[in-house]
Amino acid sequence: DIRGFIFDLDGVLTDTAEYHYQAWQKLADEEGIPFNRQANEALRGVSRRASLMLIIGDRTYSEAQIEEMMERKNRYYVELIQHITSQDLLPGAIALLNELRQAGIKIAIGSGSKNAKTVIERLGIADKVDAIVDGYSVQKPKPAPDLFLYAAHQLGLQPQQCVVVEDAKAGVEAAKAGGMWAIGLGPVERVGAADIVLPSLAGVTWAELRTKFPQ
Numbered sequence: 001d002i003r004g005f006i007f008d009l010d011g012v013l014t015d016t017a018e019y020h021y022q023a024w025q026k027l028a029d030e031e032g033i034p035f036n037r038q039a040n041e042a043l044r045g046v047s048r049r050a051s052l053m054l055i056i057g058d059r060t061y062s063e064a065q066i067e068e069m070m071e072r073k074n075r076y077y078v079e080l081i082q083h084i085t086s087q088d089l090l091p092g093a094i095a096l097l098n099e100l101r102q103a104g105i106k107i108a109i110g111s112g113s114k115n116a117k118t119v120i121e122r123l124g125i126a127d128k129v130d131a132i133v134d135g136y137s138v139q140k141p142k143p144a145p146d147l148f149l150y151a152a153h154q155l156g157l158q159p160q161q162c163v164v165v166e167d168a169k170a171g172v173e174a175a176k177a178g179g180m181w182a183i184g185l186g187p188v189e190r191v192g193a194a195d196i197v198l199p200s201l202a203g204v205t206w207a208e209l210r211t212k213f214p215q
């Protein structure tokens, strides 16, 4: 049966996807590289380096320039997330976290972001989770299962006892590759490989969800 939940952060518990977008847009503008909101969709859940590679396309940059651009984007992003408060939690997130805790389900946050701890602190949910696994925890980013496997391990659970909640294609792939259950938030074109697809966490309860998993 299900004993643990692993929540992705960006796009699941809060919409930092918007801040990542604004930071990448600023960098792209400075570099004169065409970029827009639609192009940003392809970066959802994608690591910092892989995101930059998608943005620069076939333009050539040295490794030093690439590192400088990654740092610059991160500076813009870090500035933007200072303003996050518990008001930035997405609808349904806090209710589900509280209900899961009450039910004795272990909770981890599994984010590819190196800024996850800051965001979690600012959202005020650090005391509601049993483990935080972030961009510093493992080498291989999503879609590799490593991050979620490490999260399950931190919770003391087997992968098949865990449900991963994700908004990104790469994240759903990572969960399935790790042998976990996956709930995908968003359109089927993006998260259709998940076991359960929902528009968002709004109105989602464990009481109802649990009937959909093996007892």
Ligand code: B16
Residues within 6 Å of the ligand: 008, 009, 010, 011, 017, 020, 043, 044, 045, 046, 047, 048, 051, 074, 110, 111, 112, 113, 114, 115, 116, 135, 168
């Ligand atoms: P950083 P998640 C991911 O977080 C974001 O979705 C993705 O847009 C970002 O590039 C990646 O983290 C790395 O973040 O640059 O802050 O280290 O969705 O896995 O919570």
Ligand code: MG
Residues within 6 Å of the ligand: 008, 009, 010, 011, 012, 044, 045, 166, 167, 168, 171
């Ligand atoms: Mg995400």
